[in-house]
Amino acid sequence: MPSVPPPTGTAPAADRKTWFGLAVLMLPVLLVSMDFSVLYLAMPTITAALDPSATQQLWILDIYGFLIAGLLITMGNLGDRIGRRRILLCGAGVFGGASVLAAFSPGAGALIAARALMGVGGATLMPASLALIANMFKRSHERARAIGVWTSAFAGGAAIGPVLGGLLLHHYWWGVVFLINVPVLAVLFAAGPFVLPEYRSARTGRFDVVGVALSLLGILPAVYAVKALATEGVSPLAATAGLVGIAMFAVFLRHEARTRDPLLDLNLFRNPTVSVCLAIALVGMMAEGGVAYLSNVYLQSVLGHDVLAAALAGLPMAVTIAVFSVVADRIARLVGKRYALAGSLVVAATANLGFIALGTTSSLLVYMALSALAGIGYGVQFSLVTDVVVGAVPPEQSGAASGISETCFELGTALGLALFGSLATAVFLSRGGDSGVTGSLGETLVRADAMSTGGDALATAAREAFVDGLHATTLVSGLLLAVLSIVTVLAMRRSEHRAEAVVEV
Structure with a gap:
């Protein structure tokens, strides 16, 4: 391990208790992230048990993310005022109680309500845990490393969710995917009051x-x-x-x-570095979320792998995101944050453009290698973005700042699914229209399977048209990331020059 340069200030180094506190903070982050994806494999079982309508199925999946995205800024600001540990534990209580309600929901409506309550609790956990890191780790390089660990926990949860859900559903009923939250939160309640400090803003302004x-x-x-x-x-x-x-x-x-007394301090956006980092969060998650969704369809409906195999194929990206989130601080200290962020965007762009090489008969190893490469870029940029945004505000505002950062990540995911999903669909229908392709790839394959003649040709045309849509999406996302890397270098250079001018004065 390379030696860490001595701190420039007199801030105390983090002790063993503080690092153990970080491990405790990873628990709610892991759960919040897992619950975004754990239902992907559970929905068929839930549908068979509760018989929800098509609209109810969408709300079961989406209401959780809706409320988290909508409440992140509010809960971050509230935690700054009433106490970050307090709101973390209160949110964990709501999240755990709602998980039990979800597990034993008698109908679709009750499950939607429980998932909504989980979203309210989850919205408190993310900004509170991130803001506590800003309080616990006084030295900038230790804080950056801790945020990298926090980011890796979030990435790991998203990848583990489908795999763990598939394994549990193999042996138990669907409610177990929610009950796994309870013992993990019990550890948080047992250890949190002893290893996590309390912090609240000294501001007396009105909420x-x-x-x-x-x-x-x-x-x-x-x-x-x-x-x-x-x-x-x-x-x-x-x-x-x-x-x-x-x-x-x-x-x-x-x-x-x-x-x-604003909920959102707009002065934060006057800092070019902060603004470009928030843009990286938005565009980076658009690219990652959109391509990940389309890749899941590609692995199952084009290459023919089952759901669990497709989930396992996503693990290399999760591993590289987790690893490079942790080492992002070392990379930044080696080359500077400006070039670390710009370089991470170039790596992610290269991987996205590399997806153009995928076809209807490509090896799974090619996909896994490209997604792992993309994970390197995303891991570095997501960790550094969070560190820059949280570090750009005074400690009393770090909860609100983390809420802004996480909101950009959430909106980026939603936009990626909408914009890149729409682009892929448009290309799919355009390229396959002459061959009789209509609706979605899944619908076309079902229709082709039912045809007595010409079904194989239609299925082949549909798969090729979908791959064309995937290529268009990865091309656009790769170019966006590449352009953003240039913007990052220019914007952060201007910000650094301003800082040097202030120092000279």
Whole structure:
């Protein structure tokens, strides 16, 4: 291990108790991340047991993410005021109780309500845990390493969710995918009060209730709109929700610029480095989320692997994201944050462009190698983005800042599914239209399988058209990441020059 340079200030080094506290903080992050993906394999079983309608199935999957995305900024700000450990433990209680309710839900409506309550609890866990890291680790390089560990836990949870869900469903009933949260949270309750410090802001300003309402009225319709566009295409309801979300978000920004005690400090965006990091979070998650969704369909419906094999094929990316999240700080200290971030974008762009080499008969190893390469880039950028944003504000605002960062990640995922999913669908229908391809790849394959003649030709044309859509998506996402790498170098260089000018004065 290379020697760590001595700190420039007099901040104390983190002791063993602090690092153990970090391990405890990883537990809720792991669970929140797992519960985004754990239902992917459980939905067929849940559908058979509860018989939800098609609309209810979508709400079972999406209501959790909707409320987390809508409440992150609010809960981060609230934690700054009432105490970060307090809101973390309260949120964990809500999350655990809702998990039990979800496991024993008698019907689809009850499961949707329980998942919504889980989203409320999850929205407190992420910004509170990240803000506590800013309090616990005083030295910048230790804080960066701790944030890397936090990021790796989130990435690991997303990858473990489908695999663990598949293994548990092989032996138990569907409710067990929620009950696994309870013993993990029990460890948090037992150890948290002893190893996690309490912190609350000394500010006495009023809580921005109007800002909370406006943020929800802006974020929730916007997230619903992009998810509806991704799954159902253009509809009057989705378009209306999107317009309402944009309008209310504009009102929210206007209110925040005028109020004395804002929920969101807009001055944060005047820092070019912070602004470009938030753009990296948004675009990076768009690329990662959109391509990951399409890749899952590619692995199952084009290459013919089962669901569990497809989930296991995603582990190399999860491993490289986790590993490079932890070592991102070392890379940044070696080459500087500007070039570490720009380089990570180039690596991710290269991997996305490499997906163009995939075809209808490609080896699974090629996909795994490319996704692992992408994970290297995403791991570095996601860790450094979070560190930069949290480190750019005073400690009393780190909860709100972490909420902003995580909201960008959530919105990026939703936009990736909507925009890149729509692009892939458009190319799929355009390229396969002459061969009789309609609807989705799954629908076309079912129809081809039922045909007495010509089914094989239709299935082949559908798979080739889907691969063309995947290629278009990876091309666009790769180019976006490449362009953003250039913007990152220029924006962060200007920010560094400003900082040097201030020092000289």
